[in-house]
């Protein structure tokens with residue numbers, strides 16, 4: 255029973271981690287919480303459903319296509335909605351409000367075109383459960399865990415071994431000095447939004463598969479935001495660990511206490527951590543950010 | 545090499561540069577001195593493209609200077625900014641590689657890295673250390689080295705001796721002369737007016753956003769007005 259709970263927690267947590275990474279990437283370089291990320295995850299769930307269920311492409315191929323599409327949408331979102339604000343040095347608050355607006359707009363766009371129906375993904379695995387040590391382990395948990403781990407490793411390699419990755423890390427610390435090196439800051443931002451969109455698409459497909467696909471599903475991603483804040487907004491390891499912690503604790507609470515108090519518990523944990531460590535578990539503050 | 549004609553820069557209502565004209569010739573060291581808030585950094589930042597100018601013409605090697613910083617770096621112009629601004633979360637080696645961001649020949653970049661470690665031996669022992677953990681003096685050496693990694697023809701330095709102990713200041717000025725001897729033209733902004741005038745071929749004095757004096761560096765050291773206002777004698 256405990257093994258099963260733990261695996262479910264890791265499975266859910268890995269998706270929270272993936273979603274939190276998208277928040278974190280954008281936050282770390284632009285210093286604002288991109289609430290349109292939740293809507294992008296919702297769109298990912300619909301796009302994945304389209305390919306996987308209606309067109310009938312294999313599941314993992316659908317994930318890849320979806321990731322590319324939401325990656326591109328996320329870049330378009332930045333280009334149309336945020337860039338002009340950035341270029342006028344608008345305060346973060348304006349960006350946050352714009353992001354919320356985008357999120358509401360996308361949600362209503364889906365609502366008015368596709369409708370408010372709930373859709374369920376078809377059976378994508380031949381078997382849904384595995385029996386290990388007399389526990390039933392959900393295959394979706396295992397797949398989401400491994401897909402997230404692969405994403406985390408690839409992101410790590412990209413940030414640490416590519417020239418653009420290095421420039422993104424430099425841009426996080428000092429955008430102006432990064433421009434002085436000859437880096438085009440807009441290109442770096444485009445890369446960051448593409449990555450964040452990729453993670454939105456992948457996590458959207460898994461969310462859709464696990465629960466259902468519907469216009470308001472983006473709000474579940476508040477959880478990912480909590481995860482990112484718990485870990486320390488702007489810290490990637492923090493976002494990942496925050497995601498896993500939240501997933502595991504939530505599952506334990508719903509199994510051993512009650513699923514009704516699950517969300518109350520998550521939000522209380524957020525408040526508690528912020529009271530004790532206002533920057534989150536791994537939050538960093540660079541000196542002299544000017 | 546670089547000519548600025550009648551440049552104006554505003555920050556909101558603050559008229560930071562008011563009709564500034566300067567000229568820097570090939571292989572010179574030109575210094576700009578002036579009190580706090582005179583507009584020295586603004587001048588360098590607007591050449592580097594990180595501060596927008598309202599009007600005025602800048603030509604570099606007889607062509608109008610582009611406005612985007614990455615196009616400016618491509619032409620061989622590099623700014624070592626005020627207050628160091630190294631990347632604290634990148635290693636020393638990565639900081640230097642960021643300096644070579646626009647260069648694609650990896651081999652040449654590696655050669656230049658070695659050259660920087662020869663020019664600044666302090667950095668050699670710290671290649672894997674994060675920039676933020678270096679001492680102030682080491683960070684200053686790192687910013688200068690980073691500024692050289694783009695192989696500039698024209699190097700601008702904004703207060704390279706800020707916050708350094710006297711012996712390190714001495715060392716920084718020696719490095720600047722050494723860099724200049726390799727054929728790199730230098731535009732230097734300094735609080736340490738004495739040193740700045742001493743190593744300069746020519747110098748400008750900036751006062752409240754306007755050029756107040758200009759002349760041969762060594763001669764300005766003897767100018768009573770400048771002595772009074774900037775050399776504290």
Ligand SMILES: Nc1ncnc2c1ncn2[C@@H]1O[C@H](COP(=O)(O)OP(=O)(O)OP(=O)(O)O)[C@@H](O)[C@H]1O
Pocket residue numbers: 555558560578579580581582583584585586587626
């Ligand atoms: N980003 C900015 N926003 C508003 N005003 C600014 C900004 N940067 C500089 N200023 C103002 O413009 C004027 C010139 O500033 P600048 O930094 O160029 O001076 P400086 O000569 O480099 O001074 P210091 O010797 O102290 O470095 C100052 O009055 C300053 O307050």
Ligand SMILES: [Mg+2]
Pocket residue numbers: 584585586626702
């Ligand atoms: Mg200055």
